[in-house]
Amino acid sequence: MYKYFIYLFLFINILYAQNIDTLLQEYESNTKKSLKTVDEKLGHVKIYSQKDLKLMQYTTLTDILKEFPINNLNNNKFGISNLSLSGSKTDVSGFFRFFINDHEVSSTYTQSSSLSWINLPLDFIDYIEVYRGNSSFALGSDAGIFFIRIYTKNPMKENGSQVVGTIASHGTNSQSITHTDILQNGWSYLSYFNNTKEHDKRTYNNNTLENDAQRRYFYLNMQKENTSINFGYTDVKKDNYIGLSLDANPDSGEIESKDYFFDFTQNFLDDKSLKVNFAYDFSEVDYEEKNSSGLEVLPVLNMASLGTTIPKEYYQNIELKKYSGLLSKTFSTNKNNFVVGTTFQNKKYFTKQNRTVNFLNITTDVGQFTPFDEETISSLFVQDDYKFDDKLSLIGNAKFDKFKRDGGLDDFTSEHYRVGAIYTPFKKFGIKSFYTKTSLAPTFYNIDYADITDSNSYNMKNQEYKYYSVEGVYADEKSRFSILYTNVKIENFIYFSPVGFINIDDHTIKTQNWIFDYTYELSAKHKLQLNYYRTSLSETLNNSSKGGYIKFTGEFDKFDYFTSLIYRNGYSFTTVNVPNSYNFNLGATYHFSKDISISLKGENLLNKSTKSLYKDGLFDTGTNFALEDYQREVTLSMKWVF
Amino acid sequence: MKIFTLLLTLISFAFSDQYVFLVNKYDKEIEYEAKIILKIATSSLGREIKLFIPDISEQEKKIYSEYFNLTKNCETANFIFDNKGSLTNDCKKQNKLFFTNNYKKLMENEKYYGAFFWSKSRPNIVFIKQRLEANSVLLSKEYLKYIEDINE
Numbered sequence: 001m002y003k004y005f006i007y008l009f010l011f012i013n014i015l016y017a018q019n020i021d022t023l024l025q026e027y028e029s030n031t032k033k034s035l036k037t038v039d040e041k042l043g044h045v046k047i048y049s050q051k052d053l054k055l056m057q058y059t060t061l062t063d064i065l066k067e068f069p070i071n072n073l074n075n076n077k078f079g080i081s082n083l084s085l086s087g088s089k090t091d092v093s094g095f096f097r098f099f100i101n102d103h104e105v106s107s108t109y110t111q112s113s114s115l116s117w118i119n120l121p122l123d124f125i126d127y128i129e130v131y132r133g134n135s136s137f138a139l140g141s142d143a144g145i146f147f148i149r150i151y152t153k154n155p156m157k158e159n160g161s162q163v164v165g166t167i168a169s170h171g172t173n174s175q176s177i178t179h180t181d182i183l184q185n186g187w188s189y190l191s192y193f194n195n196t197k198e199h200d201k202r203t204y205n206n207n208t209l210e211n212d213a214q215r216r217y218f219y220l221n222m223q224k225e226n227t228s229i230n231f232g233y234t235d236v237k238k239d240n241y242i243g244l245s246l247d248a249n250p251d252s253g254e255i256e257s258k259d260y261f262f263d264f265t266q267n268f269l270d271d272k273s274l275k276v277n278f279a280y281d282f283s284e285v286d287y288e289e290k291n292s293s294g295l296e297v298l299p300v301l302n303m304a305s306l307g308t309t310i311p312k313e314y315y316q317n318i319e320l321k322k323y324s325g326l327l328s329k330t331f332s333t334n335k336n337n338f339v340v341g342t343t344f345q346n347k348k349y350f351t352k353q354n355r356t357v358n359f360l361n362i363t364t365d366v367g368q369f370t371p372f373d374e375e376t377i378s379s380l381f382v383q384d385d386y387k388f389d390d391k392l393s394l395i396g397n398a399k400f401d402k403f404k405r406d407g408g409l410d411d412f413t414s415e416h417y418r419v420g421a422i423y424t425p426f427k428k429f430g431i432k433s434f435y436t437k438t439s440l441a442p443t444f445y446n447i448d449y450a451d452i453t454d455s456n457s458y459n460m461k462n463q464e465y466k467y468y469s470v471e472g473v474y475a476d477e478k479s480r481f482s483i484l485y486t487n488v489k490i491e492n493f494i495y496f497s498p499v500g501f502i503n504i505d506d507h508t509i510k511t512q513n514w515i516f517d518y519t520y521e522l523s524a525k526h527k528l529q530l531n532y533y534r535t536s537l538s539e540t541l542n543n544s545s546k547g548g549y550i551k552f553t554g555e556f557d558k559f560d561y562f563t564s565l566i567y568r569n570g571y572s573f574t575t576v577n578v579p580n581s582y583n584f585n586l587g588a589t590y591h592f593s594k595d596i597s598i599s600l601k602g603e604n605l606l607n608k609s610t611k612s613l614y615k616d617g618l619f620d621t622g623t624n625f626a627l628e629d630y631q632r633e634v635t636l637s638m639k640w641v642f
Numbered sequence: 643m644k645i646f647t648l649l650l651t652l653i654s655f656a657f658s659d660q661y662v663f664l665v666n667k668y669d670k671e672i673e674y675e676a677k678i679i680l681k682i683a684t685s686s687l688g689r690e691i692k693l694f695i696p697d698i699s700e701q702e703k704k705i706y707s708e709y710f711n712l713t714k715n716c717e718t719a720n721f722i723f724d725n726k727g728s729l730t731n732d733c734k735k736q737n738k739l740f741f742t743n744n745y746k747k748l749m750e751n752e753k754y755y756g757a758f759f760w761s762k763s764r765p766n767i768v769f770i771k772q773r774l775e776a777n778s779v780l781l782s783k784e785y786l787k788y789i790e791d792i793n794e
Binding site for chain 2: 019020021023024026027028030031035036038040153156157158159160182183184185186225270271272387393422424427428429430432473474475476477478479480519521594595641642
C-alpha cells in the first residue's frame with residue numbers, strides 16, 4: 001500500500017511538472033528565492049530574498065538593519081542612521097561594508113555607510129545578502145567584520161516599468177520610478193529615480209530637534225553577458241539634529257551631501273574566470289551650524305585657550321575621490337577553486353572650506369585638520385577552497401595590503417588570514433566554522449578627530465581583530481534551525497573618547513555572541529521566523545545587548561500580509577535607564593490585478609522604539625540622555641507595473 | 643478533484659526545500675530554463691532535439707547537456723535557442739526552429755517562431771501563429787494561450 005502511494009505520488013508529480021504553466025510558476029517562485037549568488041565560503045550568510053522584501057514591505061535598507069541580530073541601528077547626533085555592534089554605541093562605525101552590485105558604497109571618509117546609502121529605497125532592489133565575515137578576502141575591498149551585498153533588480157527579468165508612491169502619517173512621502181528594457185543587441189538596462197521627503201523630530205529639554213531630510217537617488221545598471229556597468233547617485237539635504245552643539249540645541253544647522261560612483265566590470269574567458277573591474281567614487285559633504293552656546297568641533301579646540309577656540313559658527317565643505325581597480329583569476333578543477341587577485345585604491349581628501357567663528361566674532365580659516373589627505377592601497381589576495389569530498393570543504397584565505405599615506409603618517413603593510421571548513425555529515429545537518437585574523441586601518445575621519453591632548457595621536461595603530469565563529473544548521477523540508485557562536489578579540493580598538501579617537505591598547509576588548517534562528521514554513525505560502533541573540537562584552541554596556549524577532553508572512557488570494565515584533569533589551573548607562581524596546585509592525589497588500597497593488601503598513605505600533613544615548617556639554621562634562629530612534633508611523637503605498 | 647489537489651499540495655511540500663548550506667553553485671534557475679526549453683522543443687519538433695545555444699556558457703553547457711544533445715554549431719542543430727542575442731546571420735533556416743529570449747527580436751525577425759522571456763517580473767512564452775504554420779509546428783492545447791496572431 002505504502003509503495004503504491006509512493007508510485008502514485010511520483011507519477012502525479014511527473015504529470016504535474018510536465019505542464020508548461022506549472023513549470024513557469026515553479027521557475028518564477030524559484031527565482032524569487034534569490035539564491036543564485038549566495039557564496040557560503042564568504043562567511044555566515046542571511047538572505048533577504050525578493051519574496052521576503054515584498055511580503056515584509058521593507059521600504060528602505062534601514063528597515064532590515066533595525067531587526068538584524070547582534071547589531072543596533074541608532075540615530076547619531078546628526079540624525080543619521082548608524083549601525084553599532086551589540087552592547088556598544090558608536091556615532092560612526094567602520095566595521096561594516098555595503099555593496100551595491102558588488103560596488104562598495106561605504107564612505108571613503110569614515111568607512112561607514114555614507115549619509116544616504118544606508119537609507120537606500122528597496123523598490124528597485126532584487127535581494128540582499130548579509131554576511132558575517134570579511135569582504136576583503138574575495139571582493140578585494142577594505143577589511144570589515146560583516147558586509148551587506150545589495151543586488152538591484154535584473155533588467156533581463158524585469159522588462160517593464162514601475163511607479164511607486166508612498167505617504168506616511170508624519171508627512172514623510174516618496175515617489176519612485178523604475179524602468180527596465182532589453183535591447184536587441186543583448187544589452188539590457190535598469191534605470192531608477194527616487195525622491196523622498198522625511199519628516200522627523202524629537203524633543204529634548206523642551207527644545208525641538210529637527211531631523212527633516214530630502215533624499216534623491218538615481219541608479220543605472222547596464223549589462224550584457226560578460227559586462228556590467230553601474231552608475232549610482234544620491235544626494236541629501238537635511239537638518240543637523242543635535243549636531244555639534246554644546247547644549248544639544250543648535251540655533252540652526254544643515255547638512256548637504258552628494259555621492260556618486262561609476263563602476264565597470266568585465267569578465268573574460270568562457271568560464272568567466274578572469275575579472276577586471278574599474279571604479280570611481282566621489283562624495284561631497286557640506287556642513288554648517290550656528291549655536292550661541294558654542295560648538296564642540298574637537299580638532300580646532302586648544303586646551304590652553306578654550307575660550308577663544310570654541311566656535312559658535314562652523315562651516316565645512318569636503319570632497320573625497322576614490323579610484324579603484326581589481327584584477328582576479330579563478331582556477332578551477334573538480335575539487336579545487338583557487339582565486340588570485342590584486343586590487344589598487346587611491347583615496348584623496350580635499351578640504352574646500354573649513355571655517356570657524358568664535359565668540360569674539362573672529363573668523364578662522366582652519367584649512368585641513370591634518371596634512372593627511374591621500375592614501376594609496378595596493379593589495380594581493382588569494383583564496384583556495386578544496387572539496388575534500390561531498391561532505392567536507394576546506395577554505396583558506398590570505399590578503400596582503402600595502403598602505404602608502406602622505407602628511408607625515410607612517411606607511412605600513414597589513415596581513416589578513418582566514419581558515420574555514422564547511423562540514424555536512426548528514427543531509428539535514430551541517431557545521432561551518434571560520435577563524436579570522438584581520439586588521440582595520442584608521443580612516444581620514446579617525447585621524448582628523450584624533451586625541452587633541454596627544455600631539456602624536458595622528459599615528460594611530462591599526463585595530464587588530466581575531467575572531468572565530470561556529471555555525472550549526474539543521475534543516476528538513478519545512479524548517480531550518482541554526483545556532484551561530486562568535487568570539488571576537490580586538491587589540492588597539494579605536495575608541496571615540498571625549499577628547500577624540502584613541503587606541504585602547506592597555507587591554508584586549510572581548511565579545512561573545514550567540515544567535516539562534518528558526519524558520520518554519522507553515523505552508524507553501526506562510527512562513528514563521530524566530531530569532532534570539534545575546535552578547536557579552538568586556539566593556540561597559542551603553543546599548544542593547546540582547547534582542548530578537550518574530551516574523552510571520554503570508555499570501556492568500558489577492559492579499560499579502562505580515563506581522564513582526566522586534567525586541568531589544570533595556571539597559572542602564574550612568575544615570576540613564578533605557579527600557580526594553582518592542583517594535584511591533586503589521587501590514588497588508590491588496591493586489592487589484594497582477595499590475596496594480598495597494599499596501600498599508602503600521603510600524604512601531606506600540607510606540608516602544610529603541611533609544612540612542614547622547615551627551616551635551618564639553619568633553620566629559622554635561623549630561624547623558626536618550627532619545628527614541630524612530631516614531632510610530634502608518635504608511636500607505638501604491639504600486640503600478642506597466 | 644479535491645484528493646488530486648491535496649496530493650499535489652503534499653508533493654509540493656515534499657519538494658519544498660530548506661537547505662543546510664549551499665556549498666555548490668546554485669543552478670536551479672538554469673535547470674528550470676533547460677526544462678522549459680526541453681518541453682517547448684519536444685512539443686514543437688516531436689523528435690530528438692539537437693540543440694545549439696550560441697555563446698553558451700560553461701555552466702549552461704553543464705546543465706543543458708543533461709537534457710539535450712548539444713551541438714557545437716548551428717548547421718548540425720535542429721533547434722536553436724538564441725538566449726544572448728548573439729546568433730550570426732550565417733546560421734541559415736533549413737529544417738531548423740529558432741527560438742529567442744527577446745520579445746522585440748521575435749517581433750522584428752521572422753526567423754524566430756517563438757520566445758521565452760521575462761515581462762513585468764514574470765516569465766512568459768509567446769509563439770507567433772503565422773510562423774508556427776510556416777514551420778509546420780503543431781502545438782497541443784496547453785500552449786493555446788501563448789500563441790499570438792500578429793497579422794504578418
